[in-house]
Amino acid sequence: MGSSWQRDKKKEYYYKKAKESSYYSRASYKLLQLNKKYKIIKEGNSVVDLGASPGGxxxxxxxxxxxxxxxxxxDLNKIRPINEENFSFIRGDFTTDEIQEEIVNTLNEEADVVISDASPSLSGIKNIDHLRSLDLVESVINLSELILRDRGNILIKFFQGEDFNRVLKELKKKFRAVKTTKPNSSRKKSSEMYLVCLGFKSP
Ligand SMILES: C[S@@+](CC[C@H](N)C(=O)[O-])C[C@H]1O[C@@H](n2cnc3c(N)ncnc32)[C@H](O)[C@@H]1O
Structure with a gap:
């Protein structure tokens, strides 16, 4: 018998939907909803997916x-099998120089889009989770500045807290348009938000 959280999760609409489809996680529906609205990823793009496991x-x-x-x-963890020829997986911590170098070498060109659904291990305490998430968000932004082409896009998950507006302000200087959004498929009680940053102003 699982915890009540596990039972809620099992009953939940997007979890069931993912189980019935070939998607590896309910998170797939978040990206589908966000991309439908903001056209972050387009045909032919080179995309880096940070925190990719299980692969949705x-x-x-x-x-x-x-x-x-x-x-x-x-991702730090293994991913479920994805056999497309145009997919590569790197196992490791994307905040480290070693893995960032591997990303650059694997891409072999500038990225059009960086997406990050990376989550720290969550404590359930809003401020702590915000600070842990802040470290990841700052790494995603720094890495994006290294690998993103001019006018490229990024999408980042961020747990809300006191630094949220400061980061938003910084991103508004680096991108032509920045939106904050929470797709319907994101759980209402979660403090996660998504930052959609379009049109990188490459220095
Ligand atoms: C919510 S899951 C991502 C789900 C994924 N978007 C999907 O659709 O299947 C968050 C992931 O972030 C990864 N993660 C957290 N910190 C990381 C880091 N520093 N480097 C690599 N992966 C990280 C975790 O291992 C976890 O698998």
Whole structure:
């Protein structure tokens, strides 16, 4: 018998939907909803998916980029099998120089899009989770500045807290348009938000 959280999760609409489809996680529906609205990923794009396991976002990104694009997934954990030729997986911590160098080498060109659904291990305490998430968000932004092409896009998950507006302000200087959003498929009680940053102003 699982915990009540596990039972709620099992009953939940997007969890069931993912189980019935070939998507590896309910998170796939978040990316589908966000991309439908904001056109973050387009056909032919090179996409880096940070915090990719079990692989739901990478599956959706591969559908959008089609056979002319490519997707590089990165995670501390293993990913479920994705056999498309234009998909590569790097296992490791994307905040480290070693893994960032591997991402650059695997891409072999600038990225059009960086997406990050990376989550720290969550304590359930809002401020702590916000600070843990802040470290990841700052790493995603720094890495994006290294690998993103001019006018490229990023999508980042961020747990809300006191630094949220400061980060938002910084992103508004680096991108032509920045939106904060929470797709319907994101659980209402979660403090997660998504930052959609379009049109990178490459220095
Ligand atoms: C919510 S899951 C991602 C779900 C994924 N978007 C999907 O659709 O299947 C968050 C992931 O972030 C990963 N993660 C957290 N910190 C990381 C880091 N520093 N480097 C690589 N992966 C990280 C975790 O291992 C976890 O698998």
């Amino acid at each position: 976002w990478s599956q959706v990104a591969l559908e959008y980029v089609d056979s002319t694009g490519l997707v590089v997934g990165v």
